[in-house]
Amino acid sequence: MTNDVLASEGQGAKKSTARYSSWIGKVANSPAYRGTIGLVAENRLARLVVLLAVPLAWIAFFNIGPILQMGNISLLANYPLLDGAEPVYTFSQYALFFQESLYFVPFLRSLVFSIVVTASTLVVVYPVAYYIGKVIRPASRNKALLLLLTPFWAGEIIRVFSVIMLLANRGAVNALLRELGMIDRPIPMLYTYFSLSFGVVYLIALYMLLPLYSSIEKIPNSLLDAASDLGAGPLQRFRRVILPLSRDGIVSGCSLVFLTSIGVFAAPLLLGGPNTVIFPEIIAQLFHGSNDKWPAGAAFSIIMLLISLTTVGLFMRVVGGRNVKLM
Numbered sequence: 001m002t003n004d005v006l007a008s009e010g011q012g013a014k015k016s017t018a019r020y021s022s023w024i025g026k027v028a029n030s031p032a033y034r035g036t037i038g039l040v041a042e043n044r045l046a047r048l049v050v051l052l053a054v055p056l057a058w059i060a061f062f063n064i065g066p067i068l069q070m071g072n073i074s075l076l077a078n079y080p081l082l083d084g085a086e087p088v089y090t091f092s093q094y095a096l097f098f099q100e101s102l103y104f105v106p107f108l109r110s111l112v113f114s115i116v117v118t119a120s121t122l123v124v125v126y127p128v129a130y131y132i133g134k135v136i137r138p139a140s141r142n143k144a145l146l147l148l149l150t151p152f153w154a155g156e157i158i159r160v161f162s163v164i165m166l167l168a169n170r171g172a173v174n175a176l177l178r179e180l181g182m183i184d185r186p187i188p189m190l191y192t193y194f195s196l197s198f199g200v201v202y203l204i205a206l207y208m209l210l211p212l213y214s215s216i217e218k219i220p221n222s223l224l225d226a227a228s229d230l231g232a233g234p235l236q237r238f239r240r241v242i243l244p245l246s247r248d249g250i251v252s253g254c255s256l257v258f259l260t261s262i263g264v265f266a267a268p269l270l271l272g273g274p275n276t277v278i279f280p281e282i283i284a285q286l287f288h289g290s291n292d293k294w295p296a297g298a299a300f301s302i303i304m305l306l307i308s309l310t311t312v313g314l315f316m317r318v319v320g321g322r323n324v325k326l327m
Helices: 002-029 031-035 037-041 044-074 092-099 101-135 138-153 156-167 172-179 193-217 221-229 234-245 247-261 266-271 279-288 291-320
Strands: none
Touching: 037 044, 044 291, 092 101, 092 291, 101 138, 101 193, 101 247, 101 279, 101 291, 138 193, 156 172, 156 193, 156 266, 193 247, 193 266, 221 234, 234 247, 247 291, 266 279, 279 291
C-alpha cells in the first residue's frame, strides 16, 4: 500500500514537472522570446550592457549631467539667456572668487571648519568604534550598533532642533550646570562655532562610525594577543597594530565626513550666527537672489567641488598610500 502511494506521488510529481518544463520550453522556444530576451541572454556582451545600463544611466543623468550643466552656467555672462540672445562665455565669475574677500574668506573658513570637524569626529568616534568592534562580545555587537544608529532614523532638521534644545540658554546643559551650582547665569553656547561644530559632528558621526567599525572589527584578535605576549602595552598595541590596520577605515571615514561637512547647509542656518557664515550659505544667497547671480553661484559651486575633491585626494594619497581601500 505504501509503495503504491509513493508511486502515485512520484507520477504526480513527474507530471507537474513535465507540465512546468513544457511551459518553460514553449516560452523559451517561441520566436518572441528568441528575438528579444533570448537574444540578450545568449550574448555575453549584451548581458554586460544590460547589467551596466541602469547604473551608468543613473550616474550620467543624476550625477555627471547636473555637474556639467552647472559648469556650463558658470561660464556664461548671463543666465537665463534672453530669447534670441547668443551665449557669451567668460571666466569672470571664477576671477570674482579670488578678487573679492567677501567670497574668498568664507571659503577658507569653511575649509578650516571642515578639517576641524573631521578631526574632532575621528577623535570622538574612534573609541566608540573600537569598543563595539573589540570589547563587546560578537553576539551583542549588532544590538550595540542598532542602539547607536537609532538617533539617525530621525530627520536632519529634528536632530538639529534637538541640539538647539540641548545648548539653549534654558536647555539641558545650562539647566544641569545651574542645578549643580557651577554657574549663576546661562552660558551662551548657541549661534557660535562651538554649537555649529557640535551639531555637525552629531549629524555626520555615522559616516565615520561605520567605516571605522568595519575596519577595526576585521583585525584578528590573534595579532593583539601576539603583541601582548611579546610585551607590548596597551598604547604600543594601539600604535603598532590597531592604528595601522584600521587605516582604510580612517581614510574612508575622514573622506566621507569632510565631503559632507564642507557642503552642509541646514545646520549652519539654524546653529550658526552672523560670525559663523560659511561658504555654502554664500552660494545659496547667490542662487536665491536675482537670476544674474546664478553664473557666480555655479562657478563658486564648481570651485568648492574641485578643491574639496583635490583635498580628499591628497589626504588619501598621503595617509592611505597607494594600496588604500575605501570601505
